[in-house]
Structures are given as C-alpha cells and as structure tokens.
Amino acid sequence: MSLFWRIFALNAVVLGSATALLLWAPVTVSVPVLLTEAVILVGGLVVMLVANAALLRIGLAPLDRLTRLMSTVDLLRPGQRLPEGGHGQTAELIRTFNAMLERLEHERAASSARALSAQEAERRRIAQELHDEVGQSMTAILLSLERAADEADEPLRGELRQMQEITRGSLDEVRRLVRRLRPGVLEDLGLVSALTSLTGEFATHVALRVMRRFDTGLPALDQQTELVLYRVAQEALTNAARHAEADKVEVSLRHSGETVVLTVVDDGRGTQAAPEGAGMRGMRERALLVGATLDVTSQPRAGTEVRLTVPLRKQP
Structure with missing residues (x-):
C-alpha cells in the first residue's frame, strides 16, 4: 500500500468511527446547544484528533527513521547504507537512496582523483620553477655577493657577508619548499x-x-x-x-x-x-x-x- 493510501485509510478509520458514534450513540444536539452537549462534542473532537495523530505517527514512523539515518551519511566515509526494511514506497525510497549514495561515492572518488592528480602536477610544476628559476637566481646572487665581499673593504665587507648569509638562508628555505612540494x-x-x-x-x-x-x-x-x-x-x-x-x-x-x-x-x-x-x-x-x-x-x-x-x- 502506498503512503497516500495508508494516510487516507487511517483518516477514514477515524472519521468512520466518529460517524458511527454520531449515528448510533444516544446523543442529541439541541438548539441552542446545551453545556453538557458541547462538552461531549468537544471531548469527541479531542479523542478523534488524538487518535488521528497517533495513527499518523505510526504510519509515518518509517519516514522519520529514514530521515534520521539520512542525516548521518557522509560521503567521505563510504560504505554507509540504510537497511532496506519496510514495505512498499518506503522500501523503494531506501533502495533509491542507497543507489544514489553508490553513484555519488563513485563520482566523488573519480572527481577527487582528477583534482588530486591536477594538484600533484601543479606542485611538481611549481617545484620545478622554484628550483630552476628562483633557486638558480639566488645561487647566482650568492656567488656575486661572495666575490664582492672578497674584494670589498671593511665595514662594507661585513655587510656583504651578512647579506650573503641572509641569501643562503633564503635559498635553503626555497629548497625545503621544493622538497615539500615534490618529494x-x-x-x-x-x-x-x-x-x-x-x-x-x-x-x-x-x-x-x-x-x-x-x-x-x-x-x-x-x-x-x-x-x-x-x-x-x-x-x-x-x-x-x-x-x-x-x-x-x-x-x-x-x-x-x-x-x-x-x-x-x-x-x-x-x-x-x-x-x-x-x-x-x-x-x-x-x-x-x-x-x-x-x-x-x-x-x-x-x-x-x-x-x-x-x-x-x-x-x-
């Protein structure tokens, strides 16, 4: 039975019971309505609403469980599937959701593989440029500073030596970056x-x-x-x-x-x-x-x- 017909049947049971009570119960409604009659009618309405709510709660309980389970699914933790319990449309909904999860996991894995492959390629390119361009330029600067420091007099020689150490430290940092980008x-x-x-x-x-x-x-x-x-x-x-x-x-x-x-x-x-x-x-x-x-x-x-x-x- 589909969810629509379940809800319809539950409401039909409640309304049919209320109609039967009105037909066969020894209760009459006066004009104007007496206080005791109003109390009976309001009480009957309350009973009918409570019964309808209880029956609907029972009928929709599988969907509530499905909603709670769906909220815990994480695509970064694959393999999570909902148990295919229940009957009719609820079971079909669970099977459809599990199939969707399977498809999304495959698509995410494929897209992640492409993205990470592109990331590694970009890291290799940047590392190569750092090594070939920045590293070689800084090495040339370091050699020039060394020659200049050998020919200079104090205090310029000391300043050039200090610049040489700063450049050497920067070159070491560039090399560390290259090693981290491309092991x-x-x-x-x-x-x-x-x-x-x-x-x-x-x-x-x-x-x-x-x-x-x-x-x-x-x-x-x-x-x-x-x-x-x-x-x-x-x-x-x-x-x-x-x-x-x-x-x-x-x-x-x-x-x-x-x-x-x-x-x-x-x-x-x-x-x-x-x-x-x-x-x-x-x-x-x-x-x-x-x-x-x-x-x-x-x-x-x-x-x-x-x-x-x-x-x-x-x-x-």
Whole structure:
C-alpha cells in the first residue's frame, strides 16, 4: 500500500468511527446547544484528533527513521547504507537512496582523483620553477655577493657577508619548499626513506621531537599508495606543528598480512569534536583514492592520533 493510501485509510478509520458514534450513540444536539452537549462534542473532537495523530505517527514512523539515518551519511566515509526494511514506497525510497549514495561515492572518488592528480602536477610544476628559476637566481646572487665581499673593504665587507648569509638562508628555505612540494626522495628511494627525510626535516626546522617506528620488510606498494601515505603523514605533522602546540610526535608505519597502517600521534593540546578543516578533508579524500580508512581521535590535553589503514591489494 502506498503512503497516500495508508494516510487516507487511517483518516477514514477515524472519521468512520466518529460517524458511527454520531449515528448510533444516544446523543442529541439541541438548539441552542446545551453545556453538557458541547462538552461531549468537544471531548469527541479531542479523542478523534488524538487518535488521528497517533495513527499518523505510526504510519509515518518509517519516514522519520529514514530521515534520521539520512542525516548521518557522509560521503567521505563510504560504505554507509540504510537497511532496506519496510514495505512498499518506503522500501523503494531506501533502495533509491542507497543507489544514489553508490553513484555519488563513485563520482566523488573519480572527481577527487582528477583534482588530486591536477594538484600533484601543479606542485611538481611549481617545484620545478622554484628550483630552476628562483633557486638558480639566488645561487647566482650568492656567488656575486661572495666575490664582492672578497674584494670589498671593511665595514662594507661585513655587510656583504651578512647579506650573503641572509641569501643562503633564503635559498635553503626555497629548497625545503621544493622538497615539500615534490618529494623526489619518494620517487628515488621509496616510502621509508621519504618518511625518514620528512620527519628529520620537521625535527630540525620545527623544533619537534619526532620518534620513528618503521617496520622492516614492508610489502611493495604502488606509487599512488606511497604518495597517499606520504601526504597524510606530511599533513598530520604540519597540523601537529602549527595547531597542536605539541612537543613530541611519534610516526609509525606497520604492516600485517593484509594492511599497512600509518599512525601519527602527538602530545599536543588536542581538541573537542569540531567541524573538520580543509586539511582533514584533504586527507580523507586521499584515503578514498586507495580504499583506505582514516581515523582521527583527539581529546583536550590528551593529544591527537591520526591513523591511516591501507588494505593491501592482492596480486593477480
């Protein structure tokens, strides 16, 4: 029975019962209406309204449950489906909603893959331009300052040496930006070496005590999976350095027979449950690309844990 006919039937039952009472009950209405008759009529109306409301509540309860369940669905946490219970149009609505979720998840995964691929390509382009244009120009300036300082007399020589140190520091910063934009060590030496270099850089330049716990004998991972693991670790370390006010961070990479698990735990101030920012959403979108699961737990003054669980793809 469709929802329309259910509601119609419920109202028909209530109105039919009221009509039957009026027909066969020993109640008459005088003109003018007596007080006792008015009380009986108002009481009957109240009973009819209450019965109608109760029956409608029962009939619409499946839609209320469906609405509550729909409000909890998050496309960044795929696989959530509503149980296909009920009958008739309600069950059809649930099946349609689940099919829509399936389609939206596929479309979002495809669009996220295209966006992140374009982002990585743009990072490589910017890194290349920084290396080739800005880096080489600053190197030429540094050499010119060095020659000028060798030929100059004091106090000009001291000022030139100071400018030389400032330029050298800026050149080092440009090189660090290039390494963060394009992790060449990841392409050349693999994931463990890249994470070691990344954590060492944070320990040196951000004043974080970084502990590493990497399992030996990690299984071979494809390039996209390694890049996802690297970028999630990079974002988690950046959040710990910028927002968590942490002193110590532990980065671990472990594997079992079926998964590889990256964990980044800091001892910072932590947070209560709050809307996730762009960095967290970016990590979740990257996790979706490789079918991974991202779990973030945080408590005030108890630090934050970021855990990325990547299922290993079976070789054909």
